[in-house]
Amino acid sequence: xxxxxxxxxxxxxxxxxxxxxxxxxxxxxxxxxxxxxxxxxxxxxxxxxxxxxxxxxxxxxxxxxxxxxxxxxxxxxxxxxxxxxxxxxxxxxxxxxxxxxxxxxxxxxxxxxxxxxxxxxxxxxxxxxxxxxxxxxxxxxxxxxxxxxxxxxxxxxxxxxxxxxxxxxxxxxxxxxxxxxxxxxxxxxxxxxxxxxxxxxxxxxxxxxxxxxxxxxxxxxxxxxxxxxxxxxxxxxxxxxxxxxxxxxxxxxxxxxxxxxxxxxxxxxxxxxxxxxxxxxxxxxxxxxxxxxxxxxxxxxxxxxxxxxxxxxxxxxxxxxxxxxxxxxxxxxxxxxxxxxxxxxxxxxxxxxxxxxxxxxxxxxxxxxxxxxxxxxxxxxxxxxxxxxxxxxxxxxxxxxxxxxxx
Amino acid sequence: xxxxxxxxxxxxxxxxxxxxxxxxxxxxxxxxxxxxxxxxxxxxxxxxxxxxxxxxxxxxxxxxxxxxxxxxxxxxxxxxxxxxxxxxxxxxxxxxxxxxxxxxxxxxxxxxxxxxxxxxxxxxxxxxxxxxxxxxxxxxxxxxxxxxxxxxxxxxxxxxxxxxxxxxxxxxxxxxxxxxxxxxxxxxxxxxxxxxxxxxxxxxxxxxxxxxxxxxxxxxxxxxxxxxxxxxxxxxxxxxxxxxxxxxxxxxxxxxxxxxxxxxxxxxxxxxxxxxxxxxxxxxxxxxxxxxxxxxxxxxxxxxxxxxxxxxxxxxxxxxxxxxxxxxx
Numbered sequence: 001x002x003x004x005x006x007x008x009x010x011x012x013x014x015x016x017x018x019x020x021x022x023x024x025x026x027x028x029x030x031x032x033x034x035x036x037x038x039x040x041x042x043x044x045x046x047x048x049x050x051x052x053x054x055x056x057x058x059x060x061x062x063x064x065x066x067x068x069x070x071x072x073x074x075x076x077x078x079x080x081x082x083x084x085x086x087x088x089x090x091x092x093x094x095x096x097x098x099x100x101x102x103x104x105x106x107x108x109x110x111x112x113x114x115x116x117x118x119x120x121x122x123x124x125x126x127x128x129x130x131x132x133x134x135x136x137x138x139x140x141x142x143x144x145x146x147x148x149x150x151x152x153x154x155x156x157x158x159x160x161x162x163x164x165x166x167x168x169x170x171x172x173x174x175x176x177x178x179x180x181x182x183x184x185x186x187x188x189x190x191x192x193x194x195x196x197x198x199x200x201x202x203x204x205x206x207x208x209x210x211x212x213x214x215x216x217x218x219x220x221x222x223x224x225x226x227x228x229x230x231x232x233x234x235x236x237x238x239x240x241x242x243x244x245x246x247x248x249x250x251x252x253x254x255x256x257x258x259x260x261x262x263x264x265x266x267x268x269x270x271x272x273x274x275x276x277x278x279x280x281x282x283x284x285x286x287x288x289x290x291x292x293x294x295x296x297x298x299x300x301x302x303x304x305x306x307x308x309x310x311x312x313x314x315x316x317x318x319x320x321x322x323x324x325x326x327x328x329x330x331x332x333x334x335x336x337x338x339x340x341x342x343x344x345x346x347x348x349x350x351x352x353x354x355x356x357x358x359x360x361x362x363x364x365x366x367x368x369x370x371x372x373x374x375x376x377x378x379x380x381x382x383x384x385x386x387x388x389x390x391x392x393x394x395x396x397x398x399x400x401x402x403x404x405x406x407x
Numbered sequence: 408x409x410x411x412x413x414x415x416x417x418x419x420x421x422x423x424x425x426x427x428x429x430x431x432x433x434x435x436x437x438x439x440x441x442x443x444x445x446x447x448x449x450x451x452x453x454x455x456x457x458x459x460x461x462x463x464x465x466x467x468x469x470x471x472x473x474x475x476x477x478x479x480x481x482x483x484x485x486x487x488x489x490x491x492x493x494x495x496x497x498x499x500x501x502x503x504x505x506x507x508x509x510x511x512x513x514x515x516x517x518x519x520x521x522x523x524x525x526x527x528x529x530x531x532x533x534x535x536x537x538x539x540x541x542x543x544x545x546x547x548x549x550x551x552x553x554x555x556x557x558x559x560x561x562x563x564x565x566x567x568x569x570x571x572x573x574x575x576x577x578x579x580x581x582x583x584x585x586x587x588x589x590x591x592x593x594x595x596x597x598x599x600x601x602x603x604x605x606x607x608x609x610x611x612x613x614x615x616x617x618x619x620x621x622x623x624x625x626x627x628x629x630x631x632x633x634x635x636x637x638x639x640x641x642x643x644x645x646x647x648x649x650x651x652x653x654x655x656x657x658x659x660x661x662x663x664x665x666x667x668x669x670x671x672x673x674x675x676x677x678x679x680x681x682x683x684x685x686x687x688x689x690x691x692x693x694x695x696x697x698x699x700x701x702x703x704x705x706x707x708x709x710x711x712x713x714x715x716x717x718x719x720x721x722x723x724x725x726x727x728x729x730x731x732x733x734x735x736x
Contacts, residue, residue, distance in 0.1 A: 081677055087634045088630050091629075091630045096438075096677070100433070100435075117631075117634075120632055184542075
């Protein structure tokens with residue numbers, strides 16, 4: 001009966017506090033201050049949809065944790081700030097969350113550039129941060145620090161997984177990617193891995209449109225003129241959508257195989273315009289894992305936000321749940337205790353298997369997925385059929401490689 | 408305008424900023440630090456626009472060069488940040504000399520466009536030279552332990568920025584400053600009087616570039632990172648907006664504009680879902696109702712109040728008359 005009593009008292013206090021116009025939460029939780037989680041993410045700009053999925057994923061996890069009584073009797077509270085894809089705002093807001101709002105833990109931002117900035121602040125203030133979208137290899141490489149954890153497949157892992165998963169029959173490969181750091185790295189790691197797993201294959205043509213390019217015509221004709229067996233694309237978001245729409249009219253998808261990095265947001269945006277038979281590589285698609293926790297998650301997400309969750313929502317939810325398990329295991333909000341708990345964690349998440357962090361770089365052993373686009377009657381947009389799950393330990397850099405990068 | 412009237416608000420501001428860490432929390436000190444750096448950036452820009460009448464759209468190049476000088480020296484050669492901050496104005500100044508050599512030959516819109524082109528050129532190099540600059544995800548830099556606490560770095564910034572703004576103040580009141588003002592008002596007449604217009608403009612461009620470099624060199628240790636976005640053209644638009652918002656003709660105009668923008672950016676991105684809407688509304692109000700900027704409007708109002716009892720030529724009117732005359736050669 002105690003819990004009933006507490007609930008009622010909380011309810012009454014909350015009502016009173018709301019009536020007084022004060023923050024209901026602070027009033028109700030005066031005895032038990034909430035555990036504060038800080039999230040700086042890019043709610044404005046080209047990556048805004050990803051950030052929204054992330055915020056929703058973390059919110060859903062926190063709602064479930066709080067409904068189950070919180071951690072150590074304390075509720076979780078989420079504080080969200082908009083970094084607008086600007087690293088300097090990422091720094092300012094993250095510092096503000098730590099020094100003014102006194103957040104206990106950080107959960108990852110959106111863009112890699114902001115991720116780099118947030119990681120630097122976490123390092124300075126020795127705050128545990130769990131990254132759920134940024135994946136530049138520099139985060140686990142030269143910029144690594146012991147309070148950093150990531151459950152995103154790194155750029156290296158993804159590029160290698162693509163080379164690993166491709167059929168050996170593709171010998172002549174063309175590349176197209178936005179002219180920025182991540183895709184330059186991608187083609188390098190992809191090429192290196194290809195030399196190992198399919199030594200006869202060659203990258204015969206590379207195209208670098210600028211980010212936000214409206215007209216892909218010259219790139220499409222260049223790509224086709226080299227008559228590749230396969231085009232590997234590192235385009236994403238509005239660039240990928242524009243490219244696919246324009247390439248269709250050139251019959252590109254009939255003339256050659258197309259393999260691309262793919263986000264659920266892009267599948268959603270293209271709808272039925274997405275051609276079938278494209279090889280898509282995804283981070284953490286909800287349809288990549290059948291049954292179990294994932295189904296429950298998809299239903300809960302849909303009930304709360306009336307939408308199908310994106311990769312970002314999946315990783316954000318897992319990131320928050322994993323952090324919560326770490327806090328529970330440490331039975332404290334002390335940074336060193338939680339860091340140690342996370343280092344030894346065995347987390348059973350949405351994607352099946354057990355997530356652990358390795359010692360050298362705190363990279364979670366998360367999978368990535370490779371499949372072929374096609375129709376699923378249950379979804380209003382194209383999905384991946386015939387999905388291959390590529391495990392982290394097959395493609396992640398060895399500890400020696402990581403240590404060499406830090407020199 | 409008497410020098411006391413221009414110096415007084417600066418000294419009040421300096422005293423306030425010096426007392427600030429005793430009055431507010433760490434996060435606000437950090438925000439104030441951001442403001443000081445932004446203010447110096449805007450002030451260095453206004454040496455060009457306000458004093459010499461040169462509208463540059465590429466000022467961020469020197470800001471970013473300053474930031475990268477510190478970060479590159481730190482991460483490539485292990486040079487601590489204080490010598491880096493001393494080197495930054497030299498690097499930015501030398502680059503400003505090279506770029507200025509070409510751009511001061513042009514006027515008005517052509518000057519603006521060429522300065523923008525050069526800045527974008529430097530931006531492209533910085534953002535795509537991965538092995539040297541770290542590319543678009545930035546280059547890390549760490550202040551030494553004694554500068555790591557927020558207050559310590561704040562006072563360090565305050566000292567450097569005060570010296571630089573003091574220098575700008577002296578320049579404004581020097582014969583060099585007067586010559587720049589003469590060129591701004593009427594370049595033909597200034598040339599006829601024997602001023603070498605191009606040399607003066609080049610000198611202003613170099614000085615403004617070097618001081619923007621100082622601002623940038625303070626920025627990267629604050630963020631512990633140098634980013635290519637510091638050199639991007641949108642960054643060049645910031646001091647233009649800040650200066651116009653604060654008041655282009657007033658010495659402290661850009662400082663007020665910088666305070667407004669830093670606060671607005673922070674508050675708006677912390678608490679609203681529509682930051683661009685909020686920015687747009689503020690700019691609209693400023694343009695429609697305060698065309699002379701905040702400081703310009705306040706000064707005008709102050710002068711009118713004082714002029715009422717004795718309507719003998721108020722300084723503002725004399726200034727306006729000079730401008731009127733200046734615009735017709």
